[in-house]
Amino acid sequence: MTCLRLTALGIAIAVVAAGRLQAQAETPPTASSPGIFDYSDTSISWSFNFTTREPNVLWSATKNVFTLNHIDAWKYGTNYLNVDLLKSDNRDPEAPWGGPGYPVPGNGVGSGAFEAYALYRGALSLNQMFDTVTFTFGPVSDVALYFGGDINSKNTAMAPRKKDVLVGLQASLKVPGYFNVSANFYKEWNHNGIVELQGSPPGTSVDVNFAPTAAFESEYMQPLGFLGVPLKVSGRTSVVLPKGTDGFGRQTVAEFLTDNRLTLDLGRLIADKSNVFDVFAGYRFWLNKFGNNPYPPSIPSVPGTMESTFYVGVTWHVF
Secondary structure, three states, X not given: OHHHHHHHHHHHHHHHHHHHHHHHHOOOOOOOOOOOOOEEEEEEEEEEEEEEOOOOOOOOEEEEEEEEEEEEEEOXXXXXXXXXXEEEOOOOEOOOOOOOOOOOOOOOOOOEOEEEEEEXXXXXXXXXXXXXXXOOEOOEEEEEEEEEEEEEEEOOOOOOOOXXXXXXXXXXXXXXXXXXXXXXXXXXXXXXXXXHHOOOOOOOOOEEEOOOEEEEEEEEEEEOHHHOXXXXXXXXXXXXXXXXXXXXXXXXXOEXXXXXXXXXXXXXXXXXXXXXXXEEEEEEEEEOHHHOOOOOOOOOOOOOOEEEEEEEEEEXXXX
């Protein structure tokens, strides 16, 4: 019933956004005063994920995800903030299920877990800060100082409390839309509640201090207007190299995550009002989730650490 209520709430977002779309279609545009941002967009979204996976859980789970997203561009760079609230079905259950002595059956058990995850990324343009074109060359339009971090919390037996920071350089490439790639220093801290429930055996740690490593990220958006509809393709990809041992004392491996989607500007399509109401469909592939290897001969291999899921959703651009 919880998943049904969340799905109904997601549909309600679409209805409210459609009402706003109709109101805007009937209201003449007004001039707006300039602000500190060259571009700014804040939106809320709902998406439904079909086959998510979690480490040490043998079954895939569905998730309802509510997202607050903000992006802006100003004189010296950009800011990006994304906050997800994720509610799983009961095949990814909240504590104590999934902990020692509480296995998760194939048909699920208890209540689905709840997670909050926030991500921030910022970039400062070296061309803009130093009033130069030195950092424009070949296929590169700009180079920026790139920085950010993530934080999360989830009410499972593992009780993760991830915190990470990264800093590096980002190159922007000369393409329609945008395509940015970065190389970064990366440092992560986390929490392992399973170890605590096991009495913290030797060689394990409850508060996990991962080794510094390197991380690489890319993000892109390409318009597909040549198809005759207001469609775009966009995505983010990240690679985190091995980061030492985890809370169980296992060596981590390189982690790969890519998330890509097709977005249709429905407001522009049906009412000639851009950037009001979108619908989207996407695919996410996550290999070695959290640095764990799902395949033998990893000792031990960890099931549930390769995720392959499609998702669909709606977005309302609030302001």
